[in-house]
Amino acid sequence: MTQVAIIGAGSFGTALACAARRAGLDVALWAREPEVAAAIDAGHGNPLFLPELPLEPGIRAGTDLAACLAGAEFVLLAVPAQFLRGVATGMRASLRAGVPVISCSKGIEQGSCALMPEVIAETLPDAPVGVLAGPSFAREVVLGMPTGVTLASRDATWSDRVAGLLGSARFQVYTSPDPVAATVGGAYKNVLAIATGIALARKMGDNARGLLIARGLYEMACLARAKGGNPVHLIGLAGAGDVTLTCMGTQSRNTTFGIALGEGQSPAAILAARKVVTEGVHTAKSMSELGRRLDLQLPIVAAVNHLVNEGGAIEETIAELLAHPPGPELAALL
Template identity: 50%
Template structure:
């Protein structure tokens, strides 16, 4: 896969898709960047910048943007970077475009709200037969686009595929690490967005750094329960797709989910907080889907349940926080 330059399709011209397009160009591949917005596509081609999502950050001039999925037919590798709730529809359209053996790397983090399925499960249905991998980890798009050092997990059940992808995408500034646990990487990537909302609420409510640290730690326990119950690996939780991504997303205002939580904590309603977000707040969808998955496995996730109650069920924020603080004392551990 990496012996000669490839034509790589990056599907999704938001911040993360544009950043990944630049990553691919740094390893001398030909990149086709698809976006639905024709005006944005034209701007990327004319200005070599994504003014809607990454203003002021130059994109590689070799990137060719298009609003036609049919234009991606020559691709020998596809990075699917559309939001989780749009992935199925776009993938179904891609099924008639991509070659039957073209590997697909899933770069969106979330759980499909309607079916409660992970992105690999959705892709397996919409793009049957294609080799699949998951790219996850602590990544802010603007930093990746600027070429700042970044490490990610590249997970697949096909170790040879993952190894080839590492060589294809890896560079001095973008360092993929192999994983054979795509399920764990996916669940961690979805749940961390829910926990980021909770940490944002803590910040917006000015509950202190101690509370945020406790929330991250106990949130990791909740994430671990669900990953292990679904058959994922404990090592994933301690790696880039687990602790690494959780720490980044729960501590920085660059995170849409964290910023959404901050607005809620300051007293904004859900609609008002969503209106100020630049992009999809995926944690809102993942909260309900995570709890449905957890319920089927009899996994307790009180922090995620509290977030879901506030953002999806109209629960009073102050009462919900009081409910969490009033829970019985327990021992520390994954089974606590």
């Protein structure tokens, strides 16, 4: 039986463990929290991140990183983006050379402004690198509801095989040769979700949400191309698919963060009340800086960053964003 190591037992890492078990894989799941590892290993679910949801039987969970990696044929790295470098560095001594490591983290590293595949390549130079992204709320994956994701890698020799191993009728894994576009799509949609959540809370209307989403996809495409990706790949699950899921409903923690912000709560108060990471808050800062370094105009990213990280006032920030002069719609891409 093929073994997969899943690093990170938050909601999405746990969901991936369920999908992998349904696909017939031997799953070793690493958790940072001993109580989470003990509960999952005993078949009692994940009480911290997915309370009251039954998980697939047979998931082996623990806190020993080396034991989790032993025998793994590929690794799904599902930790918050700002912790990925540290966790990957801790894997270095135990990971066999040539074992693919797939980022499932949707963010950009602060300080370095590195994309997640870049962080993995730096810390684990002997590992083939991929990205798993797409519209996939953890709860629905755990429940076995139909889901599609993209596995992006520049090397199809291993990614096609892994997609076949991990995929099933209810967890469909498509492949892409563009990990940059997949990474940018997954990171950007969290920032955009905060913006659409604010628009919902301020009752700005459906037209405004459509405007934000369309211009957000444009900013996403500009950033992907500037980093060496092909904007065409953002038509797929990791771009338009993830934006549709995250920005058109209210399940996303980033959308609900935006709603709370739009209702007048402070960013600090919203985050203090949460047990889980809201990636868009951190990504807004690093993406805004990355855009500056690349000399890109990313007004939505800049506005969200101003609100959540720089103490900006909502009404003034919205007014400034709406005052951004329109012009040729897709000028920077044509």
